[in-house]
Amino acid sequence: MPVTSDFRLDLSSDGVVTLQLAPPNAIGGWSLQFILSKAFGGTAQVTKSMASGYYNVSGMNIVNSGQGILSITFHPAEVSGLDQGNYAYQISRLDSGYQSDLADGFRIAY
Secondary structure: EEEOOEEEEEOOEEEEEEEEEOOOOOOOOOOEEEEEEEEOOOOOOEEEEEEEOOOOOEEEEEOOOOOOOEEEEEOHHHHHOOOOOOOOEEEEEEOOOOOOEEEEEEOOOO
């Protein structure tokens, strides 16, 4: 079952959000995907992904593999056209036979 945690990010600038899975879980070698949308199950507004050997290619990076800490980098071009307001996010594991939702929450407007 995914663990819910929220984060803040101004949609007019870039930023890095660091998230930790709870309970901590070793994520090294996993294929992960981050989706930001207006509502859970809605159309993806921003999608980030990573696979073993391809960390930080799309802006998703492991900070601490053993503790399940990862960072998501948002560039101004990705978020500047988004409407202000709250957005839902989900982080999922995509490895065959291990597909599961790991975390979800909201990007809080401010």
